[in-house]
Amino acid sequence: MTDTKTWARVKSPWVLHFNSGACNGCDIEIVALLTPKYDVERFGIKLEPSPRHADVLLVTGAVTHQCAERLKRVYDQMPQPKFVVAIGACACSGGVFEGNYSVVGGVDKVVPVSAYIPGCPPRPEAIIDGVVKLLSAINPPKQKKQAGAPKAEPAPIVEEVKQNAQ
Amino acid sequence: MPNSVDFISLVQSKFGDKVQIQKGVNGEASFVANNGLHHDILKAMIDADEKTGITSITGLDFGENLGIYYHIHTAKSFFTIKAEVPRANPKIKTLTDIHTGATFHELEVTDLMGVVFEGNELNGHFVLPENWPDGVYPLRKDINLSSVKLVPTPEREANKAAEGRQVKIIIGPQHPALLEPEKFSVTVDGETVTRVEPRIGYVHRGIEKTTELRTYLQDIYLVERVCGICNPAHAYGFVGVVEKILKPAVPERARYLRVIAMELNRLHSHLLTLGHAGLEIGYETVFQYFWRDREPIMDLIELTSGNRVYGSLITIGGVRRDITSEQIPKIKSVLADLRGKLPFYRKIYLEEPTLRLRMKDVGTLSRTDALKLSVVGPVARGSGVDMDVRKDLPYEAYNDIPFKEIVYDDGDVWARMNVRMDEVEESINIIEYAIDHLPAGPIKVEVARSVPVGEAVCSLEAPRGELFYYVKSNGTDMPERVKIRTPTFANIPSFLQTAIGESIADVPSNFVSLDPCFSCTDR
Numbered sequence: 001m002t003d004t005k006t007w008a009r010v011k012s013p014w015v016l017h018f019n020s021g022a023c024n025g026c027d028i029e030i031v032a033l034l035t036p037k038y039d040v041e042r043f044g045i046k047l048e049p050s051p052r053h054a055d056v057l058l059v060t061g062a063v064t065h066q067c068a069e070r071l072k073r074v075y076d077q078m079p080q081p082k083f084v085v086a087i088g089a090c091a092c093s094g095g096v097f098e099g100n101y102s103v104v105g106g107v108d109k110v111v112p113v114s115a116y117i118p119g120c121p122p123r124p125e126a127i128i129d130g131v132v133k134l135l136s137a138i139n140p141p142k143q144k145k146q147a148g149a150p151k152a153e154p155a156p157i158v159e160e161v162k163q164n165a166q
Numbered sequence: 167m168p169n170s171v172d173f174i175s176l177v178q179s180k181f182g183d184k185v186q187i188q189k190g191v192n193g194e195a196s197f198v199a200n201n202g203l204h205h206d207i208l209k210a211m212i213d214a215d216e217k218t219g220i221t222s223i224t225g226l227d228f229g230e231n232l233g234i235y236y237h238i239h240t241a242k243s244f245f246t247i248k249a250e251v252p253r254a255n256p257k258i259k260t261l262t263d264i265h266t267g268a269t270f271h272e273l274e275v276t277d278l279m280g281v282v283f284e285g286n287e288l289n290g291h292f293v294l295p296e297n298w299p300d301g302v303y304p305l306r307k308d309i310n311l312s313s314v315k316l317v318p319t320p321e322r323e324a325n326k327a328a329e330g331r332q333v334k335i336i337i338g339p340q341h342p343a344l345l346e347p348e349k350f351s352v353t354v355d356g357e358t359v360t361r362v363e364p365r366i367g368y369v370h371r372g373i374e375k376t377t378e379l380r381t382y383l384q385d386i387y388l389v390e391r392v393c394g395i396c397n398p399a400h401a402y403g404f405v406g407v408v409e410k411i412l413k414p415a416v417p418e419r420a421r422y423l424r425v426i427a428m429e430l431n432r433l434h435s436h437l438l439t440l441g442h443a444g445l446e447i448g449y450e451t452v453f454q455y456f457w458r459d460r461e462p463i464m465d466l467i468e469l470t471s472g473n474r475v476y477g478s479l480i481t482i483g484g485v486r487r488d489i490t491s492e493q494i495p496k497i498k499s500v501l502a503d504l505r506g507k508l509p510f511y512r513k514i515y516l517e518e519p520t521l522r523l524r525m526k527d528v529g530t531l532s533r534t535d536a537l538k539l540s541v542v543g544p545v546a547r548g549s550g551v552d553m554d555v556r557k558d559l560p561y562e563a564y565n566d567i568p569f570k571e572i573v574y575d576d577g578d579v580w581a582r583m584n585v586r587m588d589e590v591e592e593s594i595n596i597i598e599y600a601i602d603h604l605p606a607g608p609i610k611v612e613v614a615r616s617v618p619v620g621e622a623v624c625s626l627e628a629p630r631g632e633l634f635y636y637v638k639s640n641g642t643d644m645p646e647r648v649k650i651r652t653p654t655f656a657n658i659p660s661f662l663q664t665a666i667g668e669s670i671a672d673v674p675s676n677f678v679s680l681d682p683c684f685s686c687t688d689r
Contacts, residue, residue: 029474064295066296
């Protein structure tokens with residue numbers, strides 16, 4: 001049963017996008033993923049509007065104080081097991097807004113994060129790479145035959161996605 | 167309309183010695199007007215020119231006094247009315263009774279600077295977080311922001327249920343129709359919208375305050391991150407205003423390269439919105455088509471600036487990268503491809519019955535209301551107001567480049583989208599012309615790191631409309647005050663008005679026709 005669930009999750013992860021106070025740079029790149037050039041639906045990834053149906057939460061932005069409460073609420077509404085991907089420099093650490101009076105500075109200060117994709121903004125290829133790495137970490141090929149996959153959430157995986165910027 | 171009104175003589179003759187006139191400061195002139203005269207001056211200016219409106223209101227901290235600068239635009243020029251109020255009793259008369267467009271600007275100054283506008287008082291917070299303590303104003307100079315203690319979120323009016331048979335529907339902050347977090351409480355009677363209350367500030371990152379803590383060079387990268395869609399416009403807004411104080415001799419080639427960067431940005435932004443509007447009415451094919459054709463433009467931006475989104479091309483004194491002769495054929499072929507697809511897209515937006523049904527006569531904003539609310543950009547041009555900063559106050563190379571100003575008179579969602587559709591073609595023309603007429607020479611001059619004491623304003627036509635920057639420098643390498651007025655901030659009031667009386671189902675398409683950008687709005 002666990003294997004089936006993992007299989008279903010890895011083959012068809014539904015992602016929820018939450019902007020926690022981002023500049024739109026990362027957000028537009030996430031939307032660009034759905035369009036013909038990048039087309040993430042070939043990995044079974046579907047953008048899902050409701051937190052209750054989502055497996056993966058894609059968070060962008062440095063998390064403003066006004067959004068922090070809402071981010072926690074959206075995370076709590078998602079069914080277990082759930083994964084959070086912090087997209088962009090702001091979501092990873094606060095980025096240029098680190099230390100500003102109205103930002104918390106980083107998604108991991110509010111909800112646990114499974115993967116970090118740095119970049120300002122990360123290229124669509126980098127986001128695909130990050131999400132695919134997260135998926136393969138959930139279901140590593142070698143451990144497939146081991147009985148009783150961990151039920152709890154996996155330990156946070158830090159992904160360094162090489163960014164081809166500037 | 168030619169600018170026949172001489173506002174300086176008008177103010178001089180009407181107010182005489184009561185108003186001090188500083189020529190050439192912050193636009194054509196600044197009027198120093200205290201004791202409520204700001205109200206009378208604006209009234210006289212609106213009576214003289216119907217296109218007069220408030221672009222922005224800047225709050226400044228002078229120590230003993232708080233300054234309030236009203237940046238006024240007229241048909242073809244810029245003015246500033248300077249007023250001061252004592253810090254101990256910061257109260258000034260509101261302008262909302264003569265110009266509705268002032269409402270949001272006044273509320274923002276109240277929230278961030280603590281100036282009370284009598285007749286337009288703020289209940290709770292406007293852009294600051296709800297858990298921000300009352301009575302702490304981040305833009306004042308004496309505030310130690312690290313010692314601010316957040317308070318538990320109080321329950322405000324907007325969260326309470328509507329009365330009677332009306333129902334309150336909360337759109338946002340996390341909502342499929344909004345890519346960004348912002349809350350709109352829409353009250354409906356049946357399916358008809360009766361009231362819209364916005365709560366902005368979900369993306370407020372305190373950029374205006376942070377610019378005061380960094381150097382001018384660092385600030386370019388910071389203000390670019392106000393908005394991930396129209397970042398070259400923000401970079402130019404800041405650079406343009408600093409250059410007005412520094413006065414470097416920016417090379418001609420750089421002026422053309424800046425225009426190319428800003429027009430490529432307009433192209434990708436308009437294609438994005440034209441597609442997004444399709445998504446909001448459930449016409450996903452349109453979305454996929456436009457976003458498919460937006461990608462080659464993103465490639466061009468990457469080719470010319472080095473990155474898809476944040477190219478950081480524009481810098482003080484010029485640009486950081488040149489367009490080489492090898493790149494020109496590639497740029498031209500991509501633009502020619504896009505031009506070839508335009509007749510098909512134009513046909514969709516002009517004739518497609520589904521689009522017409524969802525967009526025609528939806529969210530109609532009359533010309534009078536557009537002027538009263540001081541809306542900008544495609545929203546104003548869709549309502550028959552011929553306002554385009556590129557034509558009215560040409561900056562950089564726009565003076566040399568021929569292009570058409572697109573104006574539609576219908577005032578509805580359909581007209582606003584068609585303004586953008588036609589501007590796509592104009593942008594292609596501008597880029598092609600600029601490439602063909604690119605002057606030779608250097609692309610950058612060296613500039614000093616410190617900026618002498620001064621102040622200036624700069625306004626430019628960003629993809630979403632007029633973007634306004636005000637910078638006050640104090641002789642160091644960090645600015646004293648930076649004010650950013652973004653186009654969406656000026657356009658949201660029009661949505662609050664046009665949505666009323668229409669179906670709740672039309673709210674998304676009406677709203678997306680403003681091309682809203684909340685990260686711009688909140689800063």
